[in-house]
Amino acid sequence: MYQLEEPKYLYLLLLVVALTILFLFQLFWKRKKQREFANDNLLKKLAPNTSFFKFTLKFVVVALALIAIIIALVNPKIGTKMETVKRQGIDIVFAVDISKSMLAEDVAPNRLEKAKQIVNQIINNLGNDRIGIVGYAGSAYPVLPMTTDYSIAKMYLQNMNTNMVSSQGTALNDAIRLASQSFDADDTSKLIVLVSDGEDHGEGAEEASKIAQELGIKIITIGVGTINGGIIPIKKINGQVTEYKKDKDGETVITKLNKDTLENIANEANGGYIEGKSTKEVIEKIKNALDNIEKTEFETQQVAEYQTQYQWFIGIAFALLLLDVFFLERKTAWLQKLNLFNEK
Incomplete structure (x- = not known):
């Protein structure tokens, strides 16, 4: 059993949806302008370290962090234990x-x-x-x-x-x-x-x-x-x-x-x-x-009192934002060798 203390903050998830739409529009517009300037092979030669995957990954990480903050504001509570x-x-x-x-x-x-x-x-x-x-x-x-x-x-x-x-x-x-x-x-x-x-x-x-x-x-x-x-x-x-x-x-x-x-x-x-x-x-x-x-x-x-869970989502948001700091939009040499993001 769960309880949402401030469900009104769920409306903020619409902000995440709006940002996702803007991001996709920006991505589409950027790719279109790049192709007007040069074809894909020439772009790779002009900007060999640009990583489309990591650019998208950074947005996903920030979006997930924002969702975690919104859920923390909602303050979900859990408590199903019956006690005598x-x-x-x-x-x-x-x-x-x-x-x-x-x-x-x-x-x-x-x-x-x-x-x-x-x-x-x-x-x-x-x-x-x-x-x-x-x-x-x-x-x-x-x-x-x-x-x-x-x-x-x-x-x-x-x-x-x-x-x-x-x-x-x-x-x-x-x-x-x-x-x-x-x-x-x-x-x-x-x-x-x-x-x-x-x-x-x-x-x-x-x-x-x-x-x-x-x-x-x-x-x-x-x-x-x-x-x-x-x-x-x-x-x-x-x-x-x-x-x-x-x-x-x-x-x-x-x-x-x-x-x-x-x-x-x-x-x-x-x-x-x-x-x-x-x-x-x-x-x-x-x-x-x-x-x-x-x-x-x-x-x-x-019923045991509901226990607040917002702190977990604050922790997740902090971890994701910290991770975002270390994510660079360009390709990195050692990751290129590992090919974790299939960038070769």
Whole structure:
């Protein structure tokens, strides 16, 4: 398997093609003018040391050196080896609320974007931990299985939106159950980080937390939103909100942070509740919590990192240009004796 870091530089190969065309044109023009001046036998007598082969060879050497430099700029990388790596860490599943209430803008830019920002920063501060992601609204949805590839995890995280789950509402019990089922190892320390505004339209969230606690899974809840609450925009035109969510009586819905629900869930599962106002404070509290959880050793498969190969092509280019210095366009006496270039 290979990877080209800067494939845009491959377009420079067109320069080599253009130079080759110019060289052939020059060769044709030179031969034509020489023949206008004298025939081949007379030319050999007038310039006995001129070597057509070595003249062409010098161009080929320079062209190959230029190609090697271009490939070095592209920086090809090679790495196909699969390795089993032993690591010490924690298995963490992020359960992210993607219900419509998370579109409320009582925190900037809105609750969902704030939740994704918090999870993204937590991932940035992890070490050797494995992570998974679950999204939930009226039902829970597995977004990403357990992995150590943080870049993939952050990509999936950024793509999460309120349209991923068709059934609306907020079923915290489903989120906890699915997150608990997402762990694929029995002998690792397990943690669920649940990010939500705490609105719960389901039943049995605390019961699901007890089940998680019995399985040895701790739950940390992070509350995103404000006590005063905010209205839920459901339609925008050119960035301007034109419609807000209304209830069956036509009244504008106000969604508020339900801190009590999130605290109860965390307490049932020997975890803790964190206010999500300041991302920096959340990260510090999460780091402290992770330091107090026992790390366990686990094995994971990963592809060895791609190794850059540009230095080989730089070396080849340097060698070819050095060789070109020693190539003379005229015939040399000792090479004539060896007749390596068939010049006799």
